[in-house]
Amino acid sequence: MNVLAKETISIDRPAALIFDYVSNMENFGRWFQGVIAIEAVANEAHGTLGKTYLETVNIQLRGSRQIKLQVIESRKPTLFVTEGDFSPVMPRMEITITECGLSSRFEWKMYSRNHGILFRALLLPLIRSEITKRAQKSLPRLKAVLEQKTS
Numbered sequence: 001m002n003v004l005a006k007e008t009i010s011i012d013r014p015a016a017l018i019f020d021y022v023s024n025m026e027n028f029g030r031w032f033q034g035v036i037a038i039e040a041v042a043n044e045a046h047g048t049l050g051k052t053y054l055e056t057v058n059i060q061l062r063g064s065r066q067i068k069l070q071v072i073e074s075r076k077p078t079l080f081v082t083e084g085d086f087s088p089v090m091p092r093m094e095i096t097i098t099e100c101g102l103s104s105r106f107e108w109k110m111y112s113r114n115h116g117i118l119f120r121a122l123l124l125p126l127i128r129s130e131i132t133k134r135a136q137k138s139l140p141r142l143k144a145v146l147e148q149k150t151s
Helices: 015-022 026-030 117-149
Strands: 001-010 035-040 052-059 064-074 081-085 091-100 103-112
Touching: 001 064, 001 117, 015 026, 015 091, 015 103, 015 117, 026 035, 026 052, 103 117
Parallel strands: none
Antiparallel strands: 001 103, 035 052, 052 064, 064 081, 081 091, 091 103
């Protein structure tokens, strides 16, 4: 897989609380830049393997696009993974949460599952730059939301 972005932040909350918030993908647009809307397709509990969401995102120079996301791995309170069907990126998001005393280390990673030579040569550098910028703005926003939410 091609790494698009990797960011880490410390959040002054327990891992389980953070996991509950981020595994509810309907919250994603509240903290991640560029997400216009996101909604669950069915009524399964958030964090359930196979749960599907429709995400509307703002794509630079292309406007908004809808992406189907599916939860492919979920281990409360430490790991949450989704994959999307958005070509040519074929995104995979991995969230790892590690409790460290009274705070938790939150690591967010985005990958591309596209291994094509043209994709890697032409699009990967542009997409990597954009996703990294969004992640660098979004993780502090998540920290603020969670630390304020439970104060």
